[in-house]
Amino acid sequence: MSTTQLDPRFTFDNFVIGAGNRLAAAAARRVAESPGTTYNPLFIYSASGLGKTHLVTAIGHHTRRLQPGAQLAYATLEAFMDDVMRAIEAGERESFRSRLGSMGLLILDDVQFLAGRHRTQEELLRVWDIVSANGGQVVLTSDRPPQEIDGLDERLLSRFSGGLIVDIGAPDYETRVAIARRKAEERGQKLQSGVAETLARIAFGNVRELQGALNRLLAVQELEGRPVEADEVARILGRVASAAQLDEFGSFLAEVTGTLEEVVTELPGEVKIGRAIERWRGEGYRTRRLESALTTPDALAAVDDLIGEYEAAIGRLREIASEIAALDPTAPELERREVLNDPDRVQEAESLLESVRTRCRPLPPPPAEHTFERLQLAADLFEYRIALAVAEEPGSQYNPLFIHGPAGSGKTALLAAIGNRSLELGRASEVAFVEGEAFAAELIEALEHNRVESWRARYRRAELFLLDDIDVLGETERAQEELFHLFDALQRAGAQLVFTASAAPEALTGFAERLRTRLESGLVISLEEETSSAAPSTAPAAAAAATSGDEVAAGSVVVPPGVDLAESGRSSRPDPWFQDPEKVILVWPYLDDLIVEEWE
Amino acid sequence: MPLINYASREITCKIVYYGPGRSGKTTNLLQIHSRIPAGRKGELVSLATETDRTLFFDFLPIDLGTLSGFRTRLQLYTVPGQVYYDATRKLVLRGADGVVFVADSQRGQFEENVASMLNLRQNLQAHGVDPDEIPLALQYNKRDLPDVVPVALLERVLNPRHVPSFEAAAAAGTGVFETLRGISESVLRSVSARLGAEGAAQVSKRSAP
Numbered sequence: 001m002s003t004t005q006l007d008p009r010f011t012f013d014n015f016v017i018g019a020g021n022r023l024a025a026a027a028a029r030r031v032a033e034s035p036g037t038t039y040n041p042l043f044i045y046s047a048s049g050l051g052k053t054h055l056v057t058a059i060g061h062h063t064r065r066l067q068p069g070a071q072l073a074y075a076t077l078e079a080f081m082d083d084v085m086r087a088i089e090a091g092e093r094e095s096f097r098s099r100l101g102s103m104g105l106l107i108l109d110d111v112q113f114l115a116g117r118h119r120t121q122e123e124l125l126r127v128w129d130i131v132s133a134n135g136g137q138v139v140l141t142s143d144r145p146p147q148e149i150d151g152l153d154e155r156l157l158s159r160f161s162g163g164l165i166v167d168i169g170a171p172d173y174e175t176r177v178a179i180a181r182r183k184a185e186e187r188g189q190k191l192q193s194g195v196a197e198t199l200a201r202i203a204f205g206n207v208r209e210l211q212g213a214l215n216r217l218l219a220v221q222e223l224e225g226r227p228v229e230a231d232e233v234a235r236i237l238g239r240v241a242s243a244a245q246l247d248e249f250g251s252f253l254a255e256v257t258g259t260l261e262e263v264v265t266e267l268p269g270e271v272k273i274g275r276a277i278e279r280w281r282g283e284g285y286r287t288r289r290l291e292s293a294l295t296t297p298d299a300l301a302a303v304d305d306l307i308g309e310y311e312a313a314i315g316r317l318r319e320i321a322s323e324i325a326a327l328d329p330t331a332p333e334l335e336r337r338e339v340l341n342d343p344d345r346v347q348e349a350e351s352l353l354e355s356v357r358t359r360c361r362p363l364p365p366p367p368a369e370h371t372f373e374r375l376q377l378a379a380d381l382f383e384y385r386i387a388l389a390v391a392e393e394p395g396s397q398y399n400p401l402f403i404h405g406p407a408g409s410g411k412t413a414l415l416a417a418i419g420n421r422s423l424e425l426g427r428a429s430e431v432a433f434v435e436g437e438a439f440a441a442e443l444i445e446a447l448e449h450n451r452v453e454s455w456r457a458r459y460r461r462a463e464l465f466l467l468d469d470i471d472v473l474g475e476t477e478r479a480q481e482e483l484f485h486l487f488d489a490l491q492r493a494g495a496q497l498v499f500t501a502s503a504a505p506e507a508l509t510g511f512a513e514r515l516r517t518r519l520e521s522g523l524v525i526s527l528e529e530e531t532s533s534a535a536p537s538t539a540p541a542a543a544a545a546a547t548s549g550d551e552v553a554a555g556s557v558v559v560p561p562g563v564d565l566a567e568s569g570r571s572s573r574p575d576p577w578f579q580d581p582e583k584v585i586l587v588w589p590y591l592d593d594l595i596v597e598e599w600e
Numbered sequence: 601m602p603l604i605n606y607a608s609r610e611i612t613c614k615i616v617y618y619g620p621g622r623s624g625k626t627t628n629l630l631q632i633h634s635r636i637p638a639g640r641k642g643e644l645v646s647l648a649t650e651t652d653r654t655l656f657f658d659f660l661p662i663d664l665g666t667l668s669g670f671r672t673r674l675q676l677y678t679v680p681g682q683v684y685y686d687a688t689r690k691l692v693l694r695g696a697d698g699v700v701f702v703a704d705s706q707r708g709q710f711e712e713n714v715a716s717m718l719n720l721r722q723n724l725q726a727h728g729v730d731p732d733e734i735p736l737a738l739q740y741n742k743r744d745l746p747d748v749v750p751v752a753l754l755e756r757v758l759n760p761r762h763v764p765s766f767e768a769a770a771a772a773g774t775g776v777f778e779t780l781r782g783i784s785e786s787v788l789r790s791v792s793a794r795l796g797a798e799g800a801a802q803v804s805k806r807s808a809p
Contacts, residue, residue: 248777249635252781252784253665256781256784256788260611
């Protein structure tokens with residue numbers, strides 16, 4: 001494909017302009033003078049023989065004359081297809097694309113033959129995108145408007161329609177006379193008076209037929225060495241100029257087209273908006289804003305701003321959609337085309353994005369500095385071994401694990417160590433470590449921005465959920481409710497939950513019963529202040545001890561029903577419940593049989 | 601009055617042929633119909649009486665194809681000319697973008713022409729349309745017949761607005777397309793002027809009255 005294929009006969013200088021082609025000729029000239037800036041692409045269509053190829057070839061010649069160094073390529077679609085096939089066969093697809101993509105002006109003739117040729121369409125799309133990215137101009141011709149090309153890829157259709165689409169009508173009588181005279185002149189011959197007029201009265205379907213008839217007359221003149229007279233035309237051509245019926249309609253069409261051109265060019269605002277509507281509607285976007293502008297005089301006054309803002313909104317919508325897709329390719333939000341394709345709903349689209357961001361945000365990780373190796377707990381301590389077992393097999397036992405103890409007892413460090421060990425061993429990849437206070441604050445923020453669903457969805461991803469200082473959720477309502485539902489959802493999903501608090505579940509104040517019972521439903525262990533003074537020990541040994549059920553020293557444990565800790569030998573200390581001087585006993589069925597002793 | 605739809609890039613013009621009975625309105629449509637290539641025209645719908653006088657109306661849709669990027673269609677209607685079909689005339693006239701007044705040039709029909717022109721003005725006003733503003737073209741038909749009123753007189757009486765007027769012999773096809781071209785251009789130009797004044801362009805959707 002190269003400029004050598006530009007037919008040297010076709011230039012602007014010998015293109016006869018009439019009512020039917022005035023707009024196309026003006027647009028072509030404009031494109032040739034400043035390619036890539038005004039009408040891009042320029043799409044010219046008409047029935048055959050009306051001058052499409054002439055015009056686009058003229059664009060090539062003119063561009064080359066004005067910018068001698070300009071890179072330009074002209075090809076019929078057939079040649080383009082051949083090149084595509086050759087490039088594919090030779091494995092030079094990429095170099096083909098980049099070579100054509102570097103063109104400042106790409107002219108494709110007869111693109112109606114793209115119909116149903118998917119591979120060629122795909123290749124053209126790629127080339128087009130490179131040309132566009134480089135600011136190049138694309139010029140296309142076809143025998144029909146883009147929307148009437150069967151089987152045309154939607155993306156190509158919208159690209160074809162994105163610039164100026166202009167048609168060439170049949171030449172009117174006067175234009176036909178001018179063409180006949182010009183062509184005779186180009187051949188260095190002169191027509192007798194009335195010959196061009198008689199010729200022009202014949203209802204030729206297009207310029208090519210007119211030219212063929214003229215050639216015949218000129219041949220007679222040359223061969224017989226005498227001028228052809230007007231009254232001989234019909235005899236020589238075997239046609240008479242009486243096909244006035246078609247001619248009359250053709251002239252009528254040419255006249256109406258001329259008027260229409262004037263009318264529509266007087267209304268650039270509407271035309272621009274109409275094109276924008278056509279383009280964006282073709283790409284599936286709502287065009288309500290543009291449509292309503294057509295009936296609003298004020299909006300029409302600032303049409304460029306209007307379209308600019310509209311297209312900026314579409315740009316933002318596209319960014320949003322691609323960010324959502326990047327965050328979560330299967331996000332249900334991507335199905336919300338009624339929002340993502342409506343430039344009047346950018347705010348809602350932003351909210352969708354924010355929801356996805358919230359949902360997909362990485363879970364808060366446990367502080368890295370806390371590991372089992374660094375814990376100030378004896379490795380043979382019962383609580384240590386339980387925690388390690390949970391870290392190594394999350395979700396399989398002691399679920400939930402509830403750790404309580406006074407401030408400074410090392411609860412938080414133990415909780416974080418569980419998370420870090422699980423991460424380290426790959427037992428859980430989604431680990432959430434959150435403080436009670438942050439949990440409540442996040443919920444409030446999510447409520448504020450109407451993003452509770454995403455906030456929930458985020459935590460529900462967790463395979464190991466570590467909540468530090470659950471005490472602070474006492475007296476809260478919504479946070480407890482959310483925690484309750486999260487608890488159930490995570491347990492259903494087989495996730496491990498671990499909580500810390502300053503007191504055992506039954507001693508926590510302001511907690512709903514349904515949550516409290518759930519907190520107690522796994523294993524509750526406590527850390528004493530003094531336990532934290534123990535020297536660090538080797539974790540593997542402790543883990544082995546925990547899982548083998550060896551006797552350990554330690555804190556106090558409330559054993560829930562069904563959990564057998566008989567062999568753990570942990571009952572060296574009484575339950576702290578008994579240390580509390582104030583006891584309320586609501587039901588005590590066997591009072592007669594029991595002695596209650598007060599402890600000091 | 602909707603006409604140009606920039607969103608779907610369609611233009612539809614409703615043009616009504618008006619005039620006294622037997623002035624040649626239907627003949628105009630028949631001639632246009634016979635001269636348009638197949639594929640560009642719809643069926644000519646003609647609801648006529650047994651005596652070939654138009655009882656209701658004729659309707660001829662023409663597709664001019666895509667001109668300057670707009671799918672352009674003309675819808676041509678005729679009204680029944682007889683005095684007693686005024687309700688039908690009024691109905692057909694509704695939503696017209698332009699009117700062709702077909703006058704019968706024969707001397708004996710002069711009064712009917714004047715009466716029909718007055719009737720046109722009244723019916724336009726009844727639809728809230730200013731008869732001095734709507735695009736209008738005059739056709740002085742039957743110029744090939746003997747004993748016709750001079751064009752100058754018809755002009756003076758029927759064309760005080762000095763709108764485009766055309767001499768015609770519709771039965772022979774003379775002047776038919778010239779008239780259609782004249783009214784089409786007036787209609788298209790009026791759209792331009794009206795939009796300039798009102799900034800309005802809306803969806804064009806028409807149906808037969």
